[in-house]
Amino acid sequence: xxxxxxxxxxxxxxxxxxxxxxxxxxxxxxxxxxxxxxxxxxxxxxxxxxxxxxxxxxxxxxxxxxxxxxxxxxxxxxxxxxxxxxxxxxxxxxxxxxxxxxxxxxxxxxxxxx
Amino acid sequence: xxxxxxxxxxxxxxxxxxxxxxxxxxxxxxxxxxxxxxxxxxxxxxxxxxxxxxxxxxxxxxxxxxxxxxxxxxxxxxxxxxxxxxxxxxxxxxxxxxxxxxxxxxxxxxxxxxxxxxxxxxxxxxxxxxxxxxxxxxxxxxxxxxxxxxxxxxxx
Numbered sequence: 001x002x003x004x005x006x007x008x009x010x011x012x013x014x015x016x017x018x019x020x021x022x023x024x025x026x027x028x029x030x031x032x033x034x035x036x037x038x039x040x041x042x043x044x045x046x047x048x049x050x051x052x053x054x055x056x057x058x059x060x061x062x063x064x065x066x067x068x069x070x071x072x073x074x075x076x077x078x079x080x081x082x083x084x085x086x087x088x089x090x091x092x093x094x095x096x097x098x099x100x101x102x103x104x105x106x107x108x109x110x111x112x113x114x
Numbered sequence: 115x116x117x118x119x120x121x122x123x124x125x126x127x128x129x130x131x132x133x134x135x136x137x138x139x140x141x142x143x144x145x146x147x148x149x150x151x152x153x154x155x156x157x158x159x160x161x162x163x164x165x166x167x168x169x170x171x172x173x174x175x176x177x178x179x180x181x182x183x184x185x186x187x188x189x190x191x192x193x194x195x196x197x198x199x200x201x202x203x204x205x206x207x208x209x210x211x212x213x214x215x216x217x218x219x220x221x222x223x224x225x226x227x228x229x230x231x232x233x234x235x236x237x238x239x240x241x242x243x244x245x246x247x248x249x250x251x252x253x254x255x256x257x258x259x260x261x262x263x264x265x266x267x268x269x270x
Contacts, residue, residue, distance in 0.1 A: 024171055025135050055160075057167050058237040066234050086160060093244045094237050095226050 003027040003053075005034045010106070013113050014043040019052035022060030031060070035067035035078075044076035045113045049106065051082030061090060068100065077101075081109040124204075125151065126191040133178035133186055133212075138170040141188050145208055148192040152204040152267050161245035162206065162265055168238035169210045169261050177212030177259055187211040194269070201268050208263040217259045219251055 006017040071078040079101040091097045103109035127144045131137040145166045178184035195205045223230045225237045248264035
């Protein structure tokens with residue numbers, strides 16, 4: 001299964017629920033388009049829920065970084081919530097924990113945008 | 115395609131693959147099958163899968179540039195290694211060769227350097243090194259790049 005992305009609003013924060021795999025090819029490009037679409041529409045507060053992500057490769061990590069910079073370049077903020085142990089490991093290895101704001105649960109993440 | 119022999123090698127798969135992303139999945143599945151036979155745990159299976167995937171993507175995308183004229187030479191073997199004063203270990207070895215223009219690791223900017231953290235790409239080798247016990251890159255004759263990945267598991 002490739003990545004499945006569902007977008008919803010929680011207050012003024014746009015939450016993207018991602019499920020499946022973010023890998024080179026369809027998964028990564030779908031993810032990229034979704035983030036660009038949100039940024040173009042002026043969504044300034046984006047929370048990416050990765051709790052249902054089963055697999056992510058270096059291309060997928062690259063898309064997370066691109067999503068982060070795309071939203072930031074539009075004056076917004078992208079944060080992460082619900083990282084599985086595997087995604088946490090990847091962010092540790094790549095030192096991206098120092099780049100992303102990461103939260104364990106959605107209510108705490110939502111409050112952080114205030 | 116799968117073979118057994120008497121030299122401690124339990125299984126081996128060799129494939130000559132077209133340079134497509136579908137074959138990245140195929141190679142990953144081959145390796146996963148032998149890794150499961152060896153009894154690697156879920157986390158190691160995941161790490162091995164990512165390392166193989168990254169290596170295959172490098173061969174298909176960066177080495178062969180998806181060329182229909184260039185192949186990826188893929189092999190995976192599962193063997194038992196006997197060393198003096200140590201318990202026997204299962205050895206999962208993967209060799210992936212492309213027919214590209216060659217590659218030097220130093221060409222890749224350090225993905226952990228502060229100025230490179232926000233780069234879109236360049237993290238594949240880092241993940242392979244982190245997830246495998248041995249990883250080497252060498253020139254392939256007559257052209258291309260050969261990478262070797264090894265993961266060990268102590269026999270219980």
